[in-house]
Amino acid sequence: MILNHNYFQYKDKYFKPTKDIALGSPISSTLAEIYHQFFEERTIRHWMENGEINYRRYGDDIIIIFDKKKLTKNLSPIT
Numbered sequence: 001m002i003l004n005h006n007y008f009q010y011k012d013k014y015f016k017p018t019k020d021i022a023l024g025s026p027i028s029s030t031l032a033e034i035y036h037q038f039f040e041e042r043t044i045r046h047w048m049e050n051g052e053i054n055y056r057r058y059g060d061d062i063i064i065i066f067d068k069k070k071l072t073k074n075l076s077p078i079t
Contacts, residue, residue: 032060 007016021028036057047053047066054065 036060 007014009015021031040055040057044053044055044064048055052066052070056063
């Protein structure tokens with residue numbers, strides 16, 4: 001319901017987004033954090049535990065440092 005009540009103003013006109021979440025909406029940072037944690041748990045955590053990457057995140061700023069040879073040695077080519 002909260003996603004249906006987001007409006008914004010631009011040059012004396014009001015707009016209601018038809019999809020997605022408005023940037024700066026009170027709920028947008030919460031949903032972004034939920035997604036980041038889900039992504040980290042499903043993907044990033046495995047690489048970190050195996051020492052394949054060095055990953056740091058602060059809010060929505062992310063840095064990943066990796067050795068291409070080390071990260072790709074366990075991947076099979078797509079045929």
